[in-house]
Amino acid sequence: MMRAVKCLGTGGVEVMKISQIPIPTPGPNEVLIKVHATALNRADLLQRRGLYPPPPGYTDILGLECSGEISGGHEKWPLGTRVMGFLRGGGYAEYVTVHKDQVLPIPSKLSYTQAAGLCEVFLTAYKCLFYLGKGKEQEKVLVHAGASGVGLALIQLAKWKNLQVFTTCGSSDKEKACKDLGADFVWNYKSGSFLPAIKNFGGADLIMDSVGASYVSDNISCLNKNSRWIIYGFLSGSKVKDIDFAKIFAKLSTLHFTSFRARSDEFRNDVISKFIADGVLEEFENGRMKSIIYKELGIEDVQSGHLIMEKNENIGKIVLRII
Amino acid sequence: MMRAVKCLGTGGVEVMKISQIPIPTPGPNEVLIKVHATALNRADLLQRRGLYPPPPGYTDILGLECSGEISGGHEKWPLGTRVMGFLRGGGYAEYVTVHKDQVLPIPSKLSYTQAAGLCEVFLTAYKCLFYLGKGKEQEKVLVHAGASGVGLALIQLAKWKNLQVFTTCGSSDKEKACKDLGADFVWNYKSGSFLPAIKNFGGADLIMDSVGASYVSDNISCLNKNSRWIIYGFLSGSKVKDIDFAKIFAKLSTLHFTSFRARSDEFRNDVISKFIADGVLEEFENGRMKSIIYKELGIEDVQSGHLIMEKNENIGKIVLRII
Numbered sequence: 268m269m270r271a272v273k274c275l276g277t278g279g280v281e282v283m284k285i286s287q288i289p290i291p292t293p294g295p296n297e298v299l300i301k302v303h304a305t306a307l308n309r310a311d312l313l314q315r316r317g318l319y320p321p322p323p324g325y326t327d328i329l330g331l332e333c334s335g336e337i338s339g340g341h342e343k344w345p346l347g348t349r350v351m352g353f354l355r356g357g358g359y360a361e362y363v364t365v366h367k368d369q370v371l372p373i374p375s376k377l378s379y380t381q382a383a384g385l386c387e388v389f390l391t392a393y394k395c396l397f398y399l400g401k402g403k404e405q406e407k408v409l410v411h412a413g414a415s416g417v418g419l420a421l422i423q424l425a426k427w428k429n430l431q432v433f434t435t436c437g438s439s440d441k442e443k444a445c446k447d448l449g450a451d452f453v454w455n456y457k458s459g460s461f462l463p464a465i466k467n468f469g470g471a472d473l474i475m476d477s478v479g480a481s482y483v484s485d486n487i488s489c490l491n492k493n494s495r496w497i498i499y500g501f502l503s504g505s506k507v508k509d510i511d512f513a514k515i516f517a518k519l520s521t522l523h524f525t526s527f528r529a530r531s532d533e534f535r536n537d538v539i540s541k542f543i544a545d546g547v548l549e550e551f552e553n554g555r556m557k558s559i560i561y562k563e564l565g566i567e568d569v570q571s572g573h574l575i576m577e578k579n580e581n582i583g584k585i586v587l588r589i590i
Numbered sequence: 591m592m593r594a595v596k597c598l599g600t601g602g603v604e605v606m607k608i609s610q611i612p613i614p615t616p617g618p619n620e621v622l623i624k625v626h627a628t629a630l631n632r633a634d635l636l637q638r639r640g641l642y643p644p645p646p647g648y649t650d651i652l653g654l655e656c657s658g659e660i661s662g663g664h665e666k667w668p669l670g671t672r673v674m675g676f677l678r679g680g681g682y683a684e685y686v687t688v689h690k691d692q693v694l695p696i697p698s699k700l701s702y703t704q705a706a707g708l709c710e711v712f713l714t715a716y717k718c719l720f721y722l723g724k725g726k727e728q729e730k731v732l733v734h735a736g737a738s739g740v741g742l743a744l745i746q747l748a749k750w751k752n753l754q755v756f757t758t759c760g761s762s763d764k765e766k767a768c769k770d771l772g773a774d775f776v777w778n779y780k781s782g783s784f785l786p787a788i789k790n791f792g793g794a795d796l797i798m799d800s801v802g803a804s805y806v807s808d809n810i811s812c813l814n815k816n817s818r819w820i821i822y823g824f825l826s827g828s829k830v831k832d833i834d835f836a837k838i839f840a841k842l843s844t845l846h847f848t849s850f851r852a853r854s855d856e857f858r859n860d861v862i863s864k865f866i867a868d869g870v871l872e873e874f875e876n877g878r879m880k881s882i883i884y885k886e887l888g889i890e891d892v893q894s895g896h897l898i899m900e901k902n903e904n905i906g907k908i909v910l911r912i913i
Contacts, residue, residue, distance in 0.1 A: 480835070498835060498839065505834055505837075507832070510833055512802055512806075512824065512828040513824060513828035516824070516847040516848075519849065522845040524838045524845075526839065526842065
């Protein structure tokens with residue numbers, strides 16, 4: 268048996284309780300990871316509330332990523348290897364199983380805490396910006412929620428490939444975090460619409476959008492020709508009133524609606540192998556790329572972790588240490 | 591000087607008059623085509639009304655395609671070669687210039703009339719279905735306006751690559767035309783929403799959409815996971831009142847808003863070269879693919895041609911003979 272955070276029903280943070288459950292058994296293409304740390308994602312909050320059920324066949328334990336050491340399973344990964352697991356669930360536990368190709372080696376300079384918060388945000392950012400978005404040097408990218416976990420990864424990946432980055436965020440601390448990572452222009456949305464500023468910046472060849480409804484109209488207005496608009500979240504809701512498709516048509520834009528969890532192994536493996544082949548992990552070795560950790564908590568503090576994220580206080584990742 | 595149809599102002603068919611204008615001079619990468627025939631496209635109707643101006647730097651003479659013979663310009667095409675020109679304008683005239691790589695040889699079995707109506711619809715269909723949509727064998731494609739020029743080309747291209755085709759159209763003659771070309775299921779929209787029938791068909795992996803607003807809600811409801819929705823026209827308008835992005839997100843769909851005219855030469859050339867390399871033109875030689883001509887008119891009957899298309903009477907292309 269092992270310790271894991273179970274949701275006893277759906278609702279507020281109080282439904283999450285530490286419980287004893289069986290250690291999972293890896294399938295033929297899987298490894299077993301002894302988890303050292305996991306990290307929070309907004310999807311966890313939705314799942315806790317019953318709004319984002321796990322895909323059929325996967326555990327209902329929360330946790331989309333972890334760091335730890337290989338403790339069994341497939342020969343691809345020797346016992347004891349320090350790894351990051353890119354999960355469809357199960358990270359909030361002492362052990363988790365995961366497809367052998369959805370495991371990445373931890374860059375040697377990173378602690379288990381830093382590694383726990385790397386996978387989900389950097390793979391999501393890489394997928395949105397390059398794998399789907401085909402972002403190219405000198406293109407202008409609008410990153411909404413720049414100080415979120417994915418936002419901070421997007422800024423770093425975009426600057427790494429010499430794109431020009433315009434971000435939005437909602438506090439001066441967050442502005443500073445975005446600028447420190449190299450964002451070319453940061454707009455605090457509490458000062459009003461980002462639209463005049465992004466137009467002045469030269470519009471957007473790419474939009475990385477986790478905000479949804481409230482920005483749709485301004486997003487459409489700033490799209491450049493042949494632009495790609497990647498929609499991966501709905502912080503402000505998803506219901507849009509009065510949208511004129513002709514305005515998007517005039518820009519010849521492509522809209523990608525994308526998540527990771529419900530994707531096939533084939534898709535997930537392909538993004539991971541391109542991410543590795545492109546050399547992103549080396550950039551953590553040389554210090555150019557950073558896994559930004561806001562707070563490290565013990566697994567018993569999982570409820571406070573969720574509350575921090577719910578209040579949008581964090582800049583970067585909230586990590587839960589399992590051991 | 592040469593004869594050409596000029597729009598004297600914008601408005602109804604009466605603004606189009608046959609006039610004398612100078613023969614255009616080909617630029618360094620262009621050829622001059624002596625036009626035998628041109629064909630009507632819905633874009634011509636919009637342009638005549640002032641709703642679809644030509645891209646900057648291009649002629650304001652209508653006509654997005656033609657057949658004819660090379661009469662000067664670039665060495666890539668010997669004088670007298672029977673060709674089709676894929677134009678950004680200028681087809682309603684005795685001569686037209688076009689980029690040397692936006693010229694295709696006429697399959698030997700086709701007359702100038704058949705060839706005049708081939709380019710725009712088959713290149714558009716190829717671009718939507720394969721170049722952008724990445725349609726694959728056994729996938730299910732929903733083709734709206736199946737009996738339109740592009741619709742009939744989409745049906746043929748989709749069946750050629752063994753996709754399953756569901757089309758919508760609005761008369762029994764059109765139903766027959768779609769079935770004759772191999773559509774697996776044809777829905778007459780005058781009998782009500784296509785939604786129950788397409789769900790029964792297994793949903794849509796691809797939607798080829800020239801209809802716009804009125805079908806948006808039903809389109810979203812029938813999207814399969816990882817589907818691609820290609821929006822290339824707005825026969826019913828473009829303004830959508832309510833749309834829930836979360837429903838598209840749940841399907842992980844990609845939306846491509848696409849036209850051809852405003853695209854770069856690079857994009858147009860790339861689609862054409864893939865279209866040729868894929869062997870589509872050979873299928874016209876062996877009779878598997880057909881250029882469907884609804885009516886052949888003299889250039890002096892251009893006004894009646896536009897009226898037929900405006901009333902949605904045609905099944906396939908309306909061709910204007912220049913000589």
